[in-house]
Amino acid sequence: MSDDGLYYDPYDVDIDRDPYPTYRRLRDEAPLYYNERYDFWGLSRFADVDAALRDVKRLSSAKGDILEVVKADPVMPSGVFIHEDPPQHTVHRALVSRAFTPRRMRMVEEKVRAFCVACLEPFTGSDGFDFVTDLGDELPMRAIGMLVGIPDVEQPKVRDHAQRNLRNEPGRPLPINKEQYFDGGMYAEYVAWREKNPSDDLITELLGVEFEDVDGTVRRLTRDEIVTFLTVIAGAGVETTGRLFGWMGKVLAEHPDQRRELTADRSLISNAIEELLRYEPPGPHVARYVAEDVEYHGTKVPAGSAMLLMVASANHDEQRFDDPDRYDIHRNIGTYVTFGHGAHYCLGAALARMEGRVALDEVLNRFPDWEIDMAGARRSPTTTVRGWDSMPAIIDQR
Ligand code: HEM
Numbered sequence: 535m536s537d538d539g540l541y542y543d544p545y546d547v548d549i550d551r552d553p554y555p556t557y558r559r560l561r562d563e564a565p566l567y568y569n570e571r572y573d574f575w576g577l578s579r580f581a582d583v584d585a586a587l588r589d590v591k592r593l594s595s596a597k598g599d600i601l602e603v604v605k606a607d608p609v610m611p612s613g614v615f616i617h618e619d620p621p622q623h624t625v626h627r628a629l630v631s632r633a634f635t636p637r638r639m640r641m642v643e644e645k646v647r648a649f650c651v652a653c654l655e656p657f658t659g660s661d662g663f664d665f666v667t668d669l670g671d672e673l674p675m676r677a678i679g680m681l682v683g684i685p686d687v688e689q690p691k692v693r694d695h696a697q698r699n700l701r702n703e704p705g706r707p708l709p710i711n712k713e714q715y716f717d718g719g720m721y722a723e724y725v726a727w728r729e730k731n732p733s734d735d736l737i738t739e740l741l742g743v744e745f746e747d748v749d750g751t752v753r754r755l756t757r758d759e760i761v762t763f764l765t766v767i768a769g770a771g772v773e774t775t776g777r778l779f780g781w782m783g784k785v786l787a788e789h790p791d792q793r794r795e796l797t798a799d800r801s802l803i804s805n806a807i808e809e810l811l812r813y814e815p816p817g818p819h820v821a822r823y824v825a826e827d828v829e830y831h832g833t834k835v836p837a838g839s840a841m842l843l844m845v846a847s848a849n850h851d852e853q854r855f856d857d858p859d860r861y862d863i864h865r866n867i868g869t870y871v872t873f874g875h876g877a878h879y880c881l882g883a884a885l886a887r888m889e890g891r892v893a894l895d896e897v898l899n900r901f902p903d904w905e906i907d908m909a910g911a912r913r914s915p916t917t918t919v920r921g922w923d924s925m926p927a928i929i930d931q932r
Contacts, residue, residue, distance in 0.1 A: 542567055542576060544601065544819065544842065544917050547704050553818065554859060557847035566830040572707070574601060574821070574840040580851035582830060583843045584869070586822065588876035593822040593841060594619050595878060600918050601821040604840045606710040613762035616770060620877055621748050627881070629745060629755070630763050633681045633736035634881060641734075642680050643888055649676055650896040657929070658900060662907070665925040669897075670779025673889055674772050681885070682767060683728055683735030684721075691720055696772040700918045708918060721764040725757050737764070771882045777816035777914060777921025778890055784925055785810055785861055786894075787906045792863045797902040800895060806863040807890040813861045815872040818846040818920045845871045846920070903930040 540559050543549060549556050560567050560578040567576040577583050586593050597604045598617045615626035650669065657663040675693040678684070684692055702708040728737040740760045746752050786793045786806075796802050824839040835841065848871050850858040855865075873880035880886070904927040912924040 538563070540564060542569060543571065545572075545702070545705050545707055550917060550920065553846065554850055557844060557850060560844070561847060561851060561853075566833050566835070572601075572605075574605070574842050575824075575835050576819075576842040576844055577830065578844045578847040578851075580848040580854035580871070583845060583848035583871055584875055586841065586843050587820075587871060587874050587878070589828075590619055590877050592824065592826045592828050593843075594825040595623070595822060596825070597823040599820045599822065599878070600708065601819070601840060601842055602708040602710050602918075604821045604823050606712075608710060608712040611758070611762050613759040614766055615763070616766050616878060623877060625745065625748055626763070627877075629740060629743060630736070630767065630881060632739050632743070633767075634884065638681060638734075639884060639888065642677055642885070643892060645680055646673065646677055646889055647892050647896065649673060650893050654896055654900055660929065662904075662926060662928045663901075665783030665897075665927055666776070666780045666922055667924055669893060670776050670782075673779070673893065674775035674886075675768075677775075677885055677889055678767060678771050678882075681736060682764060683733055683737040684724055684764075685727075688720070688724060692768050693772055695720070696768045699769060700773045701914075701916050702918075704915060708916070721761040722757065724764075725760050767882070770880070771885070773914075773916070773919045774816045775882070775886045775889060777919050778810070778886065779893065780911075780914075780922025780925040781810060781814040781816070782807075782890065782894060782897075783904070783927050784906055784911070784922070785814060787904055787927070789861055790903075792861070793898075793902070796863065796894070797898045800898070802863055803891050803894055803898075804887075805865070805867070807887055807894065808867050809861060809863055809865050810890065811872045811887070812849045812855075812865075812867055812870040814921075815846050815849055816919050816921050817872070818917075819844050820874060843871075845874075901927070901929045904928060905930070 540563055542556055542560055557578055565579045565582060577586055595617055596619050613626060615623050618626060653669050675689045679686065679689045725737055729741055732738040737760065740755055744752055744754055796806055819842050822841045822843065824835055824837055824841055827837050828835050852858055873883040907926045907928055910926040911922055914921050914923045
């Protein structure tokens with residue numbers, strides 16, 4: 535802690551409840567911050583975070599993008615492209631991008647809508663539903679399963695694995711168990727199964743693709759590489775998107791006038807989801823390994839350090855956004871960093887946005903007025919993503 539009491543600890547439960555006042559102090563008083571206890575540096579201003587995300591040479595992803603993983607320094611299996619730098623990252627990313635074609639996204643959108651309707655319909659006439667347990671818990675896994683080709687019945691296993699990897703004890707860093715973290719055993723079965731049962735999905739496509747690797751050889755992917763891609767996609771897309779729904783229920787309950795506007799004019803939904811992602815980003819930070827000495831605000835950060843890029847703080851930087859702590863569905867948002875920026879920009883951003891839009895539209899179709907029973911709301915026990923495991927809505931059915 536500095537003399538004036540400024541202390542930022544990503545694991546501190548009290549700070550995490552409402553980190554925005556601490557972020558503001560960091561931006562004002564210590565835009566480059568050093569946390570001695572956990573030995574990491576942190577950047578909190580939008581301009582710094584945004585530039586750092588794009589500085590793949592000095593701020594490397596090679597040791598991961600979660601603080602505990604960067605510090606634990608596990609050796610990544612080949613193909614964990616979220617943990618790679620260009621040029622290898624570029625090759626692997628291009629292969630996985632094949633899942634997210636506009637045609638597939640349209641197909642998934644239809645199914646996402648049908649799923650939301652099926653989740654919400656049983657609550658018609660009731661006095662409440664839960665934005666997370668009744669809607670957001672399963673939807674992200676379903677959507678990824680459709681794109682990638684993971685059978686419905688197997689999806690709970692994948693979701694539980696992705697969830698387990700990101701959950702820590704309150705107040706403590708995430709324990710990194712390398713064997714569990716990269717355990718792709720269950721995906722190997724789906725890949726083998728898809729080989730015999732080809733379909734219109736990413737696994738089938740990756741099984742057939744020939745590509746030019748960084749060394750110029752043209753080859754097919756190994757089964758192990760495909761398995762690793764799947765762990766990355768599920769790891770990156772399930773817990774993050776799941777947290778969006780709790781914030782949706784809470785933030786729109788706190789802004790009933792804007793919610794009424796949305797009910798009346800659905801063309802505003804897209805920007806409302808965008809603003810929700812800026813205002814309460816499900817991933818509050820990403821980490822990097824400092825590959826070469828860098829200097830910020832007159833202080834040198836030596837190569838070998840861990841750097842935390844405080845995405846949630848950057849999204850609330852008053853130098854970048856007017857009145858940043860206000861939720862405003864009419865805001866002209868422009869660039870924000872919830873999905874990162876540059877080489878590693880989130881591959882699933884369009885999917886997450888679409889899930890948010892469709893789910894909100896279907897909620898408003900049935901339950902335009904709700905309040906939140908905050909006594910029953912439950913925080914997610916994780917600091918890598920930030921949000922809720924339960925967000926119970928009380929519906930006004932008049
Ligand atoms: C990358 C956030 C949903 C797949 C990222 C990054 C962020 C992020 C910040 C950049 C990480 C970095 O720079 O190190 C989020 C948030 C989501 C979300 C907040 C939900 C609201 C999804 C979904 C999927 C997904 C639904 C999959 C379908 C990925 C992948 C990467 C990534 C594969 C790695 C891209 C690369 O390294 O090139 N995400 N994500 N994400 N995300 Fe997401």
